[in-house]
Amino acid sequence: MNTSTFFEGLVREDRVHRSIYTDAAIFEREMTHVFGAVWVYLAHESQIPRNDDYVAARLGLRPLILVRDAEGKIRALYNRCTHRGARVCRQERGNARTFQCAYHGWTYFNTGRLRGVPWPEGYACDFKDGQFNLAQVPRVESYRGFIFGTLNLEAPSLENYLGGISGQIDQWLDRHPGGKVEVREANRLKFKGNWKLAYDNAADGYHVVFSHRSLLEMENRTQQDPTKGMSFYMGKPDEAPMYVQAFAHGHHFKDKRPGIDKRPGALWEKEAPHPGMAFFEKKIRDRLGTGAGRALDLAAAEAVNINVFPNLSILGNHIQVFQPLAVDETDTTWYATAVCDEAGELGGAAEDVNALRLRTQEAFPNFGEVDDAVNFEEIQRGLAACEDEWVYMHRGLGVPGRVRTEPDGSLKAPATDEVFMRCHMKEWQRLMASEPKISVLR
Amino acid sequence: MSYVDEAYYAELVSSFADWSGEAIADAALRERCRMLLEREARLLDQGRFDDWLALYSAQCVYWVPGTPGGDPRREVAVAFDDRRRLEDRIYRLRTGHAWSQAPASRTVRLVGNVEVFPWKEEVLRVRSNFLVSDLRTGETRFWSGWCGHRLRPREGRYEIEVRQVNLIDCDQNLRNPSLIL
Numbered sequence: 001m002n003t004s005t006f007f008e009g010l011v012r013e014d015r016v017h018r019s020i021y022t023d024a025a026i027f028e029r030e031m032t033h034v035f036g037a038v039w040v041y042l043a044h045e046s047q048i049p050r051n052d053d054y055v056a057a058r059l060g061l062r063p064l065i066l067v068r069d070a071e072g073k074i075r076a077l078y079n080r081c082t083h084r085g086a087r088v089c090r091q092e093r094g095n096a097r098t099f100q101c102a103y104h105g106w107t108y109f110n111t112g113r114l115r116g117v118p119w120p121e122g123y124a125c126d127f128k129d130g131q132f133n134l135a136q137v138p139r140v141e142s143y144r145g146f147i148f149g150t151l152n153l154e155a156p157s158l159e160n161y162l163g164g165i166s167g168q169i170d171q172w173l174d175r176h177p178g179g180k181v182e183v184r185e186a187n188r189l190k191f192k193g194n195w196k197l198a199y200d201n202a203a204d205g206y207h208v209v210f211s212h213r214s215l216l217e218m219e220n221r222t223q224q225d226p227t228k229g230m231s232f233y234m235g236k237p238d239e240a241p242m243y244v245q246a247f248a249h250g251h252h253f254k255d256k257r258p259g260i261d262k263r264p265g266a267l268w269e270k271e272a273p274h275p276g277m278a279f280f281e282k283k284i285r286d287r288l289g290t291g292a293g294r295a296l297d298l299a300a301a302e303a304v305n306i307n308v309f310p311n312l313s314i315l316g317n318h319i320q321v322f323q324p325l326a327v328d329e330t331d332t333t334w335y336a337t338a339v340c341d342e343a344g345e346l347g348g349a350a351e352d353v354n355a356l357r358l359r360t361q362e363a364f365p366n367f368g369e370v371d372d373a374v375n376f377e378e379i380q381r382g383l384a385a386c387e388d389e390w391v392y393m394h395r396g397l398g399v400p401g402r403v404r405t406e407p408d409g410s411l412k413a414p415a416t417d418e419v420f421m422r423c424h425m426k427e428w429q430r431l432m433a434s435e436p437k438i439s440v441l442r
Numbered sequence: 443m444s445y446v447d448e449a450y451y452a453e454l455v456s457s458f459a460d461w462s463g464e465a466i467a468d469a470a471l472r473e474r475c476r477m478l479l480e481r482e483a484r485l486l487d488q489g490r491f492d493d494w495l496a497l498y499s500a501q502c503v504y505w506v507p508g509t510p511g512g513d514p515r516r517e518v519a520v521a522f523d524d525r526r527r528l529e530d531r532i533y534r535l536r537t538g539h540a541w542s543q544a545p546a547s548r549t550v551r552l553v554g555n556v557e558v559f560p561w562k563e564e565v566l567r568v569r570s571n572f573l574v575s576d577l578r579t580g581e582t583r584f585w586s587g588w589c590g591h592r593l594r595p596r597e598g599r600y601e602i603e604v605r606q607v608n609l610i611d612c613d614q615n616l617r618n619p620s621l622i623l
Contacts, residue, residue: 092613185508185517190615213539218530275503275524276451278444331615336518355451358518366521367534370542370620377579 205415250309265293
């Protein structure tokens, strides 16, 4: 069968075939033709701040050790002994110059080079030959602290891959002191469904008032008029000033800021109550006076979703990572971020900001994402109906005036439009029908 | 509602940091604490959230660390609820639109290995193990771990001022952690 025709049949202009979410063979192909072919988010530099620090990561299903080696170079080593295939590192994180396989004692430097094997005189081969080094991802690059890797030697540079979405990452970072954040653990969730269900949802402004109805009611339970949390979705979100924007390579962006007052402190005022709010807000206001608005806004969820295909979604103050595990099982990990104010831009208030910011970040995973996750699971269950073949994503398609092409080629539409799904599915289709030049380094 | 401050966090973390001492050898006290914990488990199994919340003090915390012993000043938790957020949590479950609990989990809880430890003055710490069987949409899952309760005597009974729920898989990806553990 012609693969182009096959995948064209699965991704139509207005809909996709159920099998792209349910077929194990398609999932297996995604692990090479999508996750092997593009830049995939691996980890944040703040998770490995010192030389010899490492953290477990994955590229598709491949287990990796993401390490900052003795010279400070970031490498993505395959966590797979060259000898018999066992994972050589079984810790989630740590600091190590070498990794020794627990099975037969083969030992590797954190550059991936084989250090030695027990009783080498029993081998006729030359272990100085690089073929016995750990495999590693041939291209690993960072964008302002976000570490990506790709196996595809013909992929564009990371900067070109990110394209227009990098400007949104810049804006998200630049609101912080020093233009950076650090990761402070995570809310870790799992759902029994295909990973694309989470990516399809990442810029979806249509589901909010339905899937998150309980959260909207909860956040505004003591309000005369709903003004807290995601209240800007209420009423007619089609006509709200927020928008969704789809970029090349399947990336997208949802901007809810146009519906929020630009005055410093206005974002903070939208936060519903959180533990510690009364004490730490007062402390910050007492310390910073009229400058408190900017600091408090850093404790509030930034009103954007920045989605980098296929597995990264920066939203609020979270770095969310989608990790496929099987065709019908996905981990979504919501890494919390904190401000790190080395230059003292916040006048000593950084840790008080973080004391609030950690609590605000717990709210959505607890009271919002859990409802999305069961809706993803219910899609996966519904798609067992094999004769009912199609999943639609045609909201806004063909409606005059909804989708505008921007000068940079990106597409902009009301926040409830599904144009972003149509764009990333088109990219998915292109990737699945292409043959990436995949290789590893040793 | 302003009791969660620096001093509160410091006391909270230190009170659950060390379980190396000897448990109090007082069978009657242990039985009293065990009855409170079993009552709490039953009220949650019955979905009687108002009665459950009435076991807690006005200045309480329900805390599910996201790493073993994780410090809430340094990192996010699976759940960190002061009284206000705990009321939010219950409010949300009752909207009828909290899809992760609509339909709701059917649960049974086992509480065991109850040991009572001293804290400061008349305040006690109770350590217990738990197993929650959670049936939802045709699948049964299990939550397990141990709890630290901090109990304060008030008007002839013990009030729960903190409950720390230590899931054995607290730092793993959790499927639908929307029930109150």
